[in-house]
């Protein structure tokens with residue numbers, strides 16, 4: 001079973017990521033498993049498959065907007081956001097939007113070109129699970145969450161920006 | 172000046188530890204060059220033609236004498252004894268070794284400096300008017316706002332991998348000296364009819380390959396909403412800015428392709444979701460930041476200084492410098508002094524470590540220990556008592572820092588160009604020098620009057636050639652270095668982009684080209700008109716004719 005980082009610890013991945021769109025038959029063959037579907041397949045299949053044994057999650061390309069799944073958010077257990085290359089930062093905005101504007105509370109997972117040096121920023125944007133690129137050292141990666149003790153901005157981890165906490169401290 | 176507290180210090184220390192680890196992983200081969208690249212760029216480290224280059228942030232141009240002495244130390248110990256002030260109010264060192272950079276950053280941290288986000292596709296150093304807080308014509312001191320923006324933008328988790336770099340300028344004076352209209356976001360501090368403070372917001376300005384003047388997306392943004400509004404603009408840009416073509420990736424292209432109204436609607440929509448949340452600025456935070464920039468302990472001085480008057484009447488060289496390099500101050504008896512780092516034969520913006528220490532001492536003696544760096548690559552002592560001006564000038568003279576050419580033809584803005592920069596099409600420093608030599612006569616320069624000359628070694632426009640009254644751009648013509656000339660640009664209140672005169676010129680022709688342009692100007696000039704005004708009045712044709720002959 002693949003390993004990943006979830007809530008800052010290394011864990012077994014309980015999910016299967018389906019990269020290419022699939023149809024109802026293919027999904028039936030996966031019954032009993034927790035699967036993460038591409039957006040197009042998920043939109044098509046998630047309501048038509050009440051018989052699916054196991055959970056259904058969805059992954060978004062970085063051109064697909066979180067608004068496309070807004071109505072179902074409270075019932076989605078996992079959303080994965082793809083980083084085709086680590087230098088493409090669109091998914092950071094989607095993550096914050098999902099957490100801060102749309103109130104998504106399930107697992108928010110980074111997939112694709114996920115590298116240890118970006119974990120700090122990703123976690124502050126609301127990701128809590130990281131399916132790291134295969135060559136990354138997970139033990140070392142976990143330590144990266146603590147690279148910084150604090151930050152200036154509001155973030156999903158700490159919704160109060162530093163200036164609000166600072167001015168409290170100063171009375 | 173802003174002073175760090177424990178939070179700021181801790182963040183800097185954490186950043187250095189992080190970068191030390193990343194650098195050693197890279198040097199060991201555990202971190203691929205392509206993966207190290209954006210990390211080092213966001214710590215100011217480029218790899219250039221000859222050696223790495225380290226760009227150090229001077230937030231909104233404010234520098235203390237202590238910091239300048241530290242820069243001198245770094246120049247001596249890690250470089251070849253000099254530094255280069257850039258057109259973004261930063262300083263660059265051209266010769267550090269990669270392995271030394273974490274140590275250099277640790278030295279900088281001792282004096283509350285860093286190289287964070289001076290490069291890379293992220294939010295860069297915020298710039299402002301170099302006379303902020305001292306200018307006679309100020310609406311509101313921009314520096315507290317710049318500091319608030321600095322903190323908001325530093326390590327912003329959402330915007331570290333934007334489509335392209337992102338630059339913000341803030342203007343709080345009546346005469347814009349920060350080229351605010353040609354930034355990705357330009358903020359003008361304004362008051363509404365009720366007298367409340369806020370910002371007029373422009374977006375989508377920029378120079379580079381496709382120069383554009385920013386467009387207004389909000390006439391009045393109450394100051395409390397500054398950060399949520401910036402977040403909203405950046406989010407729209409991060410999400411929708413083009414990533415398929417580096418030359419189309421700046422926000423100006425997005426604004427253009429989306430249309431200003433539609434872009435504005437998108438921003439408003441994002442903003443409504445964020446507005447009135449925790450990002451709303453508080454009076455307490457505004458006052459906290461403002462307190463760092465309160466006036467120094469000015470003496471109650473008379474506006475008239477007999478010592479100064481005497482010197483002005485007896486020393487013509489001093490009087491010439493005084494006319495050119497000294498500006499009005501808000502306090503009676505004080506002046507703002509600009510040290511022009513444009514002595515002929517020295518690359519514009521270059522300063523030796525010896526000069527740095529010397530200027531730091533002068534800042535301590537004459538200007539409350541503070542300096543500013545300008546985007547024209549000069550230094551400013553912003554709070555000098557008028558009675559001390561003559562003594563200051565004599566001191567500057569001893570170090571050749573008394574060039575009386577501020578705002579004149581030889582006060583050339585120039586990028587490092589082909590001598591240092593690996594992106595260059597052509598050299599720029601020797602062009603600046605050839606012009607300075609041709610127009611060395613200061614009397615003549617003064618007669619010509621206010622004239623900005625800007626030189627860039629390539630389309631990236633680091634020398635801001637689009638907004639020079641005369642702009643010079645290095646181009647590659649079948650492997651030869653050529654120069655395209657444009658006229659009529661301006662970064663002032665009436666910001667304008669220059670028009671290209673015609674086919675480009677060889678390097679050795681540039682002084683003659685300048686001579687001809689000045690000739691046309693002198694012939695058509697009415698009274699004390701400035702070059703740019705004459706150009707606006709008579710248009711391109713007479714200049715074109717002088718350069719290329721009459722069109723048939």
Ligand code: SF4
Pocket residue numbers: 586587588589592593594595596627628629630631632633634
């Ligand atoms: S304008 Fe071009 S040559 Fe000059 S510094 Fe910028 S990138 Fe280099």
